Amino acid sequence: MTVTTSSGSKLVRIGTRKSNLAMVQTHWVRDELQKHFPDHQFEIQAMSTQGDKILDVALSKIGDKGLFTKELELGLLNEDVDLAVHSLKDLPTQLPENLMLGCVTSRENPADALVLNEKNQGYTIETLPEGAIVGTSSLRRLAQLRYHFPYLEFKDVRGNLNTRLKKLDAGDYDALVLAVAGLERLGMADRVSQCIPGDISLHAVGQGALGIECREGDQRILDLLKAIEDDKTRDRTLAERSFLRELEGGCQVPIGVNSWIEGDQLTLKGMVASLDGKQLLKDTVSSDRANYDNIGKELAQKVRDQGAQAILDEIFAQIDR
Numbered sequence: 385m386t387v388t389t390s391s392g393s394k395l396v397r398i399g400t401r402k403s404n405l406a407m408v409q410t411h412w413v414r415d416e417l418q419k420h421f422p423d424h425q426f427e428i429q430a431m432s433t434q435g436d437k438i439l440d441v442a443l444s445k446i447g448d449k450g451l452f453t454k455e456l457e458l459g460l461l462n463e464d465v466d467l468a469v470h471s472l473k474d475l476p477t478q479l480p481e482n483l484m485l486g487c488v489t490s491r492e493n494p495a496d497a498l499v500l501n502e503k504n505q506g507y508t509i510e511t512l513p514e515g516a517i518v519g520t521s522s523l524r525r526l527a528q529l530r531y532h533f534p535y536l537e538f539k540d541v542r543g544n545l546n547t548r549l550k551k552l553d554a555g556d557y558d559a560l561v562l563a564v565a566g567l568e569r570l571g572m573a574d575r576v577s578q579c580i581p582g583d584i585s586l587h588a589v590g591q592g593a594l595g596i597e598c599r600e601g602d603q604r605i606l607d608l609l610k611a612i613e614d615d616k617t618r619d620r621t622l623a624e625r626s627f628l629r630e631l632e633g634g635c636q637v638p639i640g641v642n643s644w645i646e647g648d649q650l651t652l653k654g655m656v657a658s659l660d661g662k663q664l665l666k667d668t669v670s671s672d673r674a675n676y677d678n679i680g681k682e683l684a685q686k687v688r689d690q691g692a693q694a695i696l697d698e699i700f701a702q703i704d705r
């Protein structure tokens with residue numbers, strides 16, 4: 385139901401996943417919007433996505449992009465909600481027809497965290513001993529950590545953050561690698577044993593930022609979203625997404641990035657690795673930040689020239705698509 389007044393509707397319906405992290409992020413977006421637009425009414429509608437329901441299969445094996453976003457997008461297209469709040473890294477680089485990325489909010493620390501259980505306190509990713517069991521569900525983390533620390537053991541881990549931490553504390557793993565941002569947002573920054581250096585684990589595209597999706601050309605919503613956009617995060621993450629869009633082939637792939645802005649210069653560093661961690665390529669492109677899209681494309685071409693396509697083709701052939 386949309387309430388329409390002479391100045392247009394003041395009711396805005398916000399779609400979100402139901403997970404703790406999604407709810408914390410969505411409450412933040414709602415509160416920010418409410419501060420900027422006190423005469424509007426913001427309503428939250430929480431939904432379960434495929435990714436929340438299928439918990440016993442490795443993410444890389446489900447192989448479907450949009451696992452955490454599809455139900456929210458249907459809500460947008462059916463006009464049940466007016467905007468959808470996502471962790472930007474879960475939002476596919478190709479959006480469905482008639483939907484768009486309305487804004488990107490300011491980024492938390494985009495790094496990966498090493499999280500240890502009680503008996504391993506004091507270790508870092510560099511000092512964990514041979515055979516230590518490290519839990520991760522991300523091919524990107526797996527490939528980079530195998531490359532740098534081939535003597536560690538890696539084991540898949542699924543479930544929401546609390547479930548994963550319980551498994552760690554029960555001793556199923558010696559350590560987990562998780563996003564710093566997620567732990568911080570959930571008030572669990574004290575569980576970050578180490579921020580893994582950015583040159584060891586290049587982070588996921590969009591990691592640490594929120595992406596808000598809306599219907600294409602919905603000017604009422606786009607005007608509201610402008611108030612909470614962070615333009616530096618937007619340019620950085622749009623460059624990152626352009627890089628990923630150029631290289632990915634329809635499944636989770638070991639691609640990582642770092643990005644930063646100095647003056648008007650945006651620098652994007654990208655990494656493509658093989659699953660076994662034996663091959664790992666990196667390259668960097670800098671240009672005026674307004675060229676974010678070309679920065680991503682140019683970087684994709686540079687890593688292709690280094691041999692990234694062969695690595696990716698092998699991965700696409702291995703993963704059942």
Ligand SMILES: NCc1[nH]cc(CCC(=O)O)c1CC(=O)O
Pocket residue numbers: 471472473474561562563565566590591592593594
């Ligand atoms: N794929 C799950 C997911 N999506 C967003 C975050 C963390 C928050 C963020 O990166 O913005 C996480 C958990 C993790 O990777 O540890």
